[in-house]
Amino acid sequence: MYPAAGSVAFKLIRTVLTAAVLIGLLLLVVWGALALTGLPFVPLLMKFVVPYLWIVGLVYLLLWILVYLSYRDYRWAANLCQAKESFDLGRYKKAVNFATVALAYKGRCGLSYYLRSKAYENIDSDSLPKADLDMAFSLGIDPGKFDF
Helix, strand or coil: CCCCHHHHHHHHHHHHHHHHHHHHHHHHHHHHHHHHHCCCCHHHHHHHHHHHHHHHHHHHHHHHHHHHHHHHHHHHHHHHHHHHHHHHCCCHHHHHHHHHHHHHHCCCCHHHHHHHHHHHHHHCCCCHHHHHHHHHHHCCCCHHHCCC
């Protein structure tokens, strides 16, 4: 299976920004070494280079924030898939556990509540399936679209 074009572009952008940050750090080290030698053109040179280094550094920071947020979405989807697989295999307590962990990553998702409520029903829990099912309905989940 080939990676999606978006993921390839994202990895390319991440690689280019990482290289830019590393080159910027190298330039700062070189500037520090040159500043210690006392050459007169170094402050003038850095006057023009430093703003670009700040911009690249901020974009790099933003990139890693986006990586963190996409990782959280990935963990949510992975835990939800594990919950569905456990539910299909009849391991309802594991399904409840995985759905609960998925809720920790993305708490306002009706699908996690719906899956957990269906697993609770098979465990014969009294009050929890109804509360989770109500929460799933309030978040817009239509049970007719799922094959539980």
